[in-house]
Amino acid sequence: MGRPCTTERTEFFGLRFVVFGWKIKNHKPQTVNQKPLNFRIGQGYDVHQLAEGRPFWLGGIVVPHTHGGVGHSDADVLIHVICDALLGAANLRNIGFHFSDKDPQYKGVDSKLLLRKVLEMVREKGYEVGNLDATVVLQEPKLNPHIPVMKTCLAGVMGLDEETISIKATTSEHLGFVGRKEGVAAFCVALIFKV
Incomplete structure (x- = not known):
């Protein structure tokens, strides 16, 4: 494969490491003339304001809550980031x-x-689609009880196995617009592969 070309000693939090750099024989950077990659990765990010008295659509289901997303569509921030991650991976711009x-x-x-x-x-x-990994950032309500239903719903819509869809939930520790319960944010990474 190659041989070490550099050696560097470094210290990190009091621990000493030796880092080796590898020189790959006959390695050339990818050019426009080469075939496209079989695997591609995309990422998505979205936020929606929350308002009282609106349905809270998330992951294709309505989550019981006093507030819901504000948007032109149903304001499902989780589906929107999945769309953006998939579009980005395929180099197809974004949902907007x-x-x-x-x-x-x-x-x-x-x-x-x-x-x-x-x-x-x-x-x-x-x-x-290879797999999706999404994170929803929301102060309340707690989403963990609803995640299995979201995964089932999304898997059905996408024609995928539930194991390919990861949904996680966290808070912003009461910081920012999420911490003030003014909105919801979400992130997603998608892996797609050539068939």
Whole structure:
């Protein structure tokens, strides 16, 4: 494969490490003339304001709560970040590009429909979903009791095994707009592969 070309001694929190750099024989950087990669990674990020008296759509289900997301669609922040991660992985821009909040046909739309359309676009490019890893940042309510139902719902919409979908929940430790219970944020990383 190669041989060590550099050796560096470093200290980190009082522990000493020896780090080796490797020189790969005949390695050339990827160029535009090479075949596209079989695996691609995308990431998504979204936030939505929360308002009293609205349904709280998250992961394709309504989570019981006094507040819900504000948005042009149903404001399902989890589905939106999944869409953005998949679109990013396939180099297809983002959800706002394809489903503009200025377009009246998407007013109040069920985000599961958007997710289906995104999957069609990704699959038309010859890719399939490897796995998703999403995190929802929300002060309240606690989401852990609802995550299994979200996974079942999303797996059904996407035609995937539930094991390919990871959903985690955390708080912001009472910091920022999430900590003040003014909104919800979410992140997602998606792996897709060529079929």
